[in-house]
Amino acid sequence: MTYFKFTFFFWHFWLFAGLDLLNLFSYFNREPTDDFDSTSNERTNVEFKAINAQHLSYRETLESILGLFLSGKGNGVPHHCQTKSESAISRFLNYYNWSTRSLIRTIRSYILNLILAQRIKGRKPIVQVLLDLTTLEKVGKFPHLKDLIRVYNHKKGLHIVVMYLVIGNWRFPWSFRVYRGKGTASPSQLAQKLLHNLPSILTESFQIYVLGDTAFGTMKLINKIRNSFKFHTIVGIPKTRKLKDGRKVSELKTRGQQVYLNGLDIPVFLSWVWLKRDGKRVQRFVISTKQMKGITIARWGRRRWQIEGFFKTIKHCFSLHRFGQKTLLGVYRWLILSFISYLLAYWVYLHLGSFDNLDWLDSAQTALILLLPHILLLSLLNQLETVIPWLHERGFDFCLIRCKI
Numbered sequence: 001m002t003y004f005k006f007t008f009f010f011w012h013f014w015l016f017a018g019l020d021l022l023n024l025f026s027y028f029n030r031e032p033t034d035d036f037d038s039t040s041n042e043r044t045n046v047e048f049k050a051i052n053a054q055h056l057s058y059r060e061t062l063e064s065i066l067g068l069f070l071s072g073k074g075n076g077v078p079h080h081c082q083t084k085s086e087s088a089i090s091r092f093l094n095y096y097n098w099s100t101r102s103l104i105r106t107i108r109s110y111i112l113n114l115i116l117a118q119r120i121k122g123r124k125p126i127v128q129v130l131l132d133l134t135t136l137e138k139v140g141k142f143p144h145l146k147d148l149i150r151v152y153n154h155k156k157g158l159h160i161v162v163m164y165l166v167i168g169n170w171r172f173p174w175s176f177r178v179y180r181g182k183g184t185a186s187p188s189q190l191a192q193k194l195l196h197n198l199p200s201i202l203t204e205s206f207q208i209y210v211l212g213d214t215a216f217g218t219m220k221l222i223n224k225i226r227n228s229f230k231f232h233t234i235v236g237i238p239k240t241r242k243l244k245d246g247r248k249v250s251e252l253k254t255r256g257q258q259v260y261l262n263g264l265d266i267p268v269f270l271s272w273v274w275l276k277r278d279g280k281r282v283q284r285f286v287i288s289t290k291q292m293k294g295i296t297i298a299r300w301g302r303r304r305w306q307i308e309g310f311f312k313t314i315k316h317c318f319s320l321h322r323f324g325q326k327t328l329l330g331v332y333r334w335l336i337l338s339f340i341s342y343l344l345a346y347w348v349y350l351h352l353g354s355f356d357n358l359d360w361l362d363s364a365q366t367a368l369i370l371l372l373p374h375i376l377l378l379s380l381l382n383q384l385e386t387v388i389p390w391l392h393e394r395g396f397d398f399c400l401i402r403c404k405i
Helices: 001-017 021-028 038-069 085-092 098-119 186-194 198-206 218-229 294-303 308-317 328-354 359-373 375-393
Strands: 126-137 149-150 155-167 170-178 208-211 233-237 268-277 280-289
Touching: 001 186, 038 085, 038 328, 038 359, 085 308, 085 328, 098 198, 098 328, 126 186, 126 359, 155 186, 155 308, 170 186, 170 308, 186 218, 198 375, 208 375, 218 233, 233 294, 268 294, 280 294, 308 328, 328 359, 359 375
Parallel strands: 126 208, 208 233
Antiparallel strands: 126 155, 149 155, 155 170, 233 280, 268 280
16 A cells, blocks of 8 residues: 555655646646735736636546546546546537647657666667558548648558657657658658757767668668768668669668668668568568668667557557547647657656566556546546446445545
8 A cells, every 4th residue: 555655645746746747738827916906816817717717627527538548448538537527528629729739749858857867878779760650540531731631552541750759668749740741752752851859968968760661771771860860760771772783672682781772872781681571472572771780780770660569559559540530730739639648658667677578458548547536536436326327226325435545
């Protein structure tokens, strides 16, 4: 019991004071001053009470949405919420005037502080920057989303390019951009914009390795990553890619050898991995701008699949694809809060120190218990209220008694 109380208060303080998620609305918390006459003071007090009530409503709705995501079952749609109405959630996401950017800045600042606080002197540790595109599949018509819902790679939905960072045991989505289709910035061009968002304090304190599949193995992006950003990159390339001497990479037989690709200003080192696809072994080629042994390049190439696991988790456990908002702002806020819920569940998992067999459902529900116990309690009470008549019909009596602990 003592450990539970300590953990609960530590995390509750961390969320609402350290991470300060809900103080985005701190300007609502100002008290009226004595610098006005009595009439002005009276008006200010009335206005303050109204604003404070609005702030409380915002806070309750934000907590309810996070609680919805932290159910961890991937069915987090607004009408499943037990503590706020679907219309209240819709207004909060689509129309209410709160700062999404402030929320993102708060989260990023907290992430950076955690990471930088754990640096040790000596050789710079490595940050893996994983890039990939995922589709949040949708059916039906979405006229309010204009041209964002489209078909790409035979899938209809919202297509986003995500930048996902891995540093030791830490892993988190940092940023994303929406792919809008032909005639707009390609996934590799969007990836270049995402890389610009990496803060200088991170790139100066760590070695940056950029990982991606063949969609991010364009010559322009590789040149940019190495020559402008000064990062290393390990990416997939198609087997038809040609060397400067005219040979295809599929003709090479030695892993780890240095090669010169057409259109690339720098030498790279080539390897490959064998994958099973439809019961057959398929060869996939990987290049590295950093000299490594062939088997090491292949191992690094496989690490990019960590982002595939993230996509599966964020969709199936944290409802990333279940948005149905009527505005672009509403969809954007839904995605951001889904990402934050993933982070909260993962950080609770790390804090509890059980690094084996990560169970995302268990981790999400543990985060809900530790961080938002009142939301969990309200949800349980609302669910109980619906079954009490059924219990009475079967001869059961039911009452709730609050106990002092």
